[in-house]
Amino acid sequence: MEELNKDVQYVKGIGPKRAYKLNKLGIFTLKDLIYYFPRQFEDRNNLKKIAQLDNDEKATIKAVITGIETSSPKKGMTLTKVCVKDETSSAKLVFFNQPHIKNAFRVGDMVLVFGKVKKSYKNVELTSCEIEFFTKSPKNTCKVMPIYPLTYGVTNKEIMSIMKTVLDSEELKIKEYLPINIIKKYNLCSIDYAIKNIHSPQSKDSLKVALYRIIFEEFLILQMGLFLFKSGINDCKGIKFNKNENLDNIRSSLPFKLTKAQSRALNEIIDDMASDKIMNRLVQGDVGSGKTVVALLSLANCVLNGYQGALMAPTEILAEQHYAYLSDTLEEFNINVELLVGSCTKKQKENILKRVKNNEIDILIGTHALIEDTVEFSNIGLVITDEQHRFGVRQRSRLSDKGKNPDIIVMTATPIPRTLALILYGDLDISIIDELPPGRQPIETIAIDKKKRERVYNNLVRDEVQKGRQVYIVCPLVEESEAIEAKAATELVEELKSQYFSDLRVGLLHGKMKSSEKDNIMKMFKNKEIDILVSTTVIEVGVNVPNATLMIIENSERFGLAQLHQLRGRVGRGVHKSYCILIYASKSEVCRQRMSIMEETNDGFKISEKDLEIRGPGEFFGTRQHGIPELKVANIFKHMKILKLAQQEARYILGEDKNLNFEENKLLKNEIFDKFKYTLEEISLN
Known part of the structure; x- marks a missing residue:
């Protein structure tokens, strides 16, 4: 595997200039390169006669060139039209700003062409064409072609050429890391076969087999990483809170009655807090559903039990809103709320840090400033992260680490379908506030x-x-x-x-x-x-x-x-x-x-489901979820059956071998740690 960690610029056929462009795509090592999967595949096997072509379809034809004409319809543009025919009809191939075509091909050449058909009454044209000489082993037609996500001046042909050089190299050894019993149990191909057939499919069937392996693997590694992370949190005993009668007084003082959904979520939280198990609860609620009051009452319950609470928000504006609301509501109950944000003066900050350490502050609200090393709580019992998708897994755990196994609530106003929430948050309990307060009009x-x-x-x-x-x-x-x-x-x-x-x-x-x-x-x-x-x-x-x-x-x-x-x-x-x-x-x-x-x-849950269907789960698994590997091929909507199998297998493996210390699981453990990188590094799994 050391070979796979080689800097991409030292890979044969790349060099510093190409490496610079590849770096812009997030490709820094040989492993990054071979795992840079196509975003889609184009079936160019559809070989047709010209007379059989349908308007707007993409197809491949085999034809003879009968003429080549070039023109300049406007300044800075060249138009090349290649006239071709087969035994059934004739067509024109249209190329914009590709004057080299005229010199590359001649009348009488037999060619293979893949393009989009534009058919009118008598004329047939093919645009966006790939053209090459007819051979028994064509490079760009008559096969399933990988189409890569591209920017920064790297072309699809260039990536394909680089991949071919790399994958044909005898030096490349992609070592299997899934245990052999899993490969047999789920009828998976080897990782070597999967990588090679994703980048250069031998056939539709070989591509299908390769994709199945990668999809299963992505789900398995994601699930196992999340389970390992959470088992590291959940192993220890938590704080057992009693329900304090003053909580009802605070609730009664509110100028409104909680909705049924708010009451349900609050009761679930209070029940969790009464247990000696560490609470790990996700509170989901659509925009305006009233999560903040649930957070307020949860924090109040913590303080009434003699502990401190913390609420972390992604922006100063939101942190200040929370501070204003909580301090106004809780002031009459002698609960001391303070705000710690980046814009605090040095003197203000020093004062807050001193008071929070001396247990003179009951609830501390803030931004990322809360997770700085200088912030020391005397007795923290409950940690709430608002708009959790703005924080990485590691950032959230740093706040929890400031106490002895505090209870944890993560809140989001970005509704996530339950299926995705279960993947993202594994064994977290989920409360859903699916009801808007009375009087709210649809927008x-x-x-x-x-x-x-x-x-x-x-x-x-x-x-x-x-x-x-x-x-x-x-x-x-x-x-x-x-x-x-x-x-x-x-x-x-x-x-x-x-x-x-x-x-x-x-x-x-x-x-x-x-x-x-x-x-x-x-x-x-x-x-x-x-x-x-x-x-x-x-x-x-x-x-x-x-x-x-x-x-x-x-x-x-x-x-x-x-x-x-x-x-x-x-x-x-x-x-x-x-x-x-x-x-x-x-x-x-x-x-x-x-x-x-x-x-x-106006239903956020419906909207988020559609968003995921259209764009895939990258938003949740990509840059915002620091430390969580991105799903490159797997899609929870298309591949739900595979997801369930992988989830089931992840639970089984960890049930048998909690810390992945069995010999057959060691390479898989390395792969999980490599994919999750920093998320798991602080969890001891010896």
Whole structure:
């Protein structure tokens, strides 16, 4: 396996220049390269006669070149048309900006061509063509072709060429790490066979066999890693809390009655806290379902038992909202709530750290600042992480490590289908708050083409502001860069002020602003001193301004459905009718599907299921879940049967060999640790 850890630039046929481009794709080692799987496969085996071709299909033809013509329809463009025929008819192959075609082929050459058919009354054209000389072993036609996810100037042919060089090398040895009994039990091919047939399928059947192996393996390793991580947490005894009668007094003091769903979730939490098992509970609730009050009462129960509590939020804005709500509600019950965020002064921070260590603070609310080494609790009993998908597994565990086996709650307003939640959170117990408080009106959502943008600004925005309401405008997601998004938001503000709203009060909020600036803008918006707030996705989570009734999302096709739903949830928080306008520029089928889903439903669980169907589970298993390996081939919707088998096998293996110390499991254990990297490194499995 050492060979697989070799730097990719030293692999035959790559070198420093190609390695630089591969690094941009996340490929740094030989192992990264061979596990860089195609995103789809194109079946080019469909060899047809020209007369049999159907409009809009992709097909392969075998034909003779009868003529080649080139032209320049406009400056900077070359158009090459290759005339071909077979025994049934003739066609033209269309190539844009590929003048070399004229010199590569001649009249009379027999060629194989794969392309998209454009058929009119008498003419047949093939576009987006792959053309090559007819041979018994064609490279780009008459086979199942891997199509790779590509950016940064690397072509599909280049990746295929690199893969061929690597996989044909006699030096490459991909050692089997799944135990032989699992391979036999589930009729799996070897890892060597799977890797080679995913990158260069010998046939449809060999590809199917290879994919099955990788899908099973991905699910098995994911499940075993998560089970190992959680068994490391759950082995120890937890704190046994008693239900304190003062909790009912706090609950009675609330200005509203809990919904049935809130009461159910709270009772599940209180029952967990009464057990000496460490609580590991996921609380899911749609936007506005009232998770915060459940967190408040859970923390109060902890404090009434003589312990401290902590609540970690992903942004200062959300942490401050939680602080304001909890401190106002709990003040009369002599429960001391404090806020620790990055913008605290050095003196404030020192004071808070001293008081929390001396048990003078009952509940500490904050951002990532809570997991810094300098934060020492005297007696922490309950840890709550809000919007858990913004934190990695390791970050959450660092907060728990600040006490002696505290109970753990993770909360999310990004509804995750139960099937996915069970995968992500394994043996966590799940509470679902699936009911909105009374009085919440559904938000009317309308998706419009960008051509109608002006009408929205001139009519709808002005109507809402004239009624005394306020408006959010979210600027397009450019890429994962706060600096670029800040620039886009600033430019949008200038455009809106100069073209549409010179007479209105327009504010700006983005991630590159200082915390004090962000706080000031949000206070002004809450105090109705700003009519229109232009923002990046920094307002995605938790921001609560009941007077805001209109949410406009520019270039909405660039956002995931779950994110659009979160942004939409910033309005509809008061008594007034609220609207969400999705402005889109794409004409793709995926865009049309997603806009329709948003218009049809306000149900976050339905939306998240559709989001996963359309985009796959990358959002949950990718960069946001630090330390959790990404599913590259497996898909929980398409491959649910395989998932269940892998889950069952993971439980069986760990039931027999809890720490994977049996000889047959050692290579599998290494693979799990390699895939999970930092997540499992702090758990002792000797």
